[in-house]
Amino acid sequence: RRIFIKEPHEMVFLTTKVMQRTALFVTFGGLVTSLITTFLPLWKTMNSDLNEVENWFSGLWHTCLYTEEVGIQCKAYDSVLGLPMDLQISRVLMSVSIGTGGLAVLAAFLGLEGVEMCVGHPGLKRVLLILSGVLSWVSGLTTLAPVSIVAYTTVVDFWNEGFPDVMPRWEYGEAMFSGWFGGLALAIGGTLFFVAVCMGDYDQRPPGVPKNPQVKHRRQNYLKTEVL
Template sequence: MVLFTTKFVQRASLFVSFGGLVTTFVTTFLPLWKTMNSDLNEMENWYEGLWHMCIYTEEVGIHCKAFDSFLALPPDTFAGRVLMCISIATGILGVAAAFFGLRGVEIGASRERMKRNLLILGGVFVVVSGVTTLAAVSFMAYVMVVKFWDDDRPEVMPGWEYGEAMFSAWFAGLLLVVGGSFLFVAVCMGDHEVKLQTEMIARCQEQRPRSLHYRKTEII
């Protein structure tokens, strides 16, 4: 339990949050959110992301093409792209705010209250980033399941299935939520340490006059 000091929890939370942010950023631009393989032509694999659609064949390899229009995107892809961009923006703000709120960072080292507020602000932004990432991937997964089991879809026509990027997005969102939550834990630990230090100082101040009084009494 000695290792779990306020300083350690702050840095561990920031490390987890930064890992989730990097994973979110990479996942956003991967064309592996959806995958489809047709039984009629098993040599072709289709992939779709938030920005590109790709096809892989053994003869040509992989060939990707960006979506032509932003407004012509499917609703789930449109919502996923917007939410992931919000996640990246809030994640960057959260990690930056939490970094300047760490103990040991020289900027504003004498302003403990400002550092505490920066940690709280960073935790809020990081949690929002994680929630938006989870919302984006969960909404796309829900729409994909509904379309896959739609009775109106012909059995011959293949349906989109989960790609590797969706599992990566779930993992990134979980990291962000955990990292942001432990930033709040670090703030609570810091408040508890300050409270204990204040109580110890108050006790020391109360005991000094008594000891002096006892000494005077013994001399008399």
């Protein structure tokens, strides 16, 4: 008689299809967060100790003033060339982030398993998922970069000893943290797309090739074992 050891059952809840949809969900969430961050006027905030009822907010496209009597009033910047260099760079990078993130979501949707597009072309779907991962990474980096640049310039100006102590200074706004969150979500979504591609390649291996080399090695040893 020969002794055969059965292979352990694989976990079926973490499939390639589930990983693809998880990557798409995370990427789409990061894209929406980055889009909201781009147009929020809360990149920087300022509150004067001399006039505590006034709160100033600054974003990439306009500045806002909030008072208890009037409420919030926003005004667009008069000139693009008159903006600080960090805001000009941030505008361009955030626009690139939104564009690449949108293309990543579109390409990922076409490359999903179960979507009746590009049916019969698994190679094309694989390329679309890889493209989605690359675009998600680019979108994530172009979101993290401007937020980090504005954060750095805000810290430098805040601790600038050349400004009088009584002068109000800009501080971090809520949009800074949402930008970091959106950028990380886009980068994680891109990574998950590559994980889904690797899982798909693993599942498409020929049936004769064992998926676990250690199991193959143990199986050969077990086949040589006989019970007297």
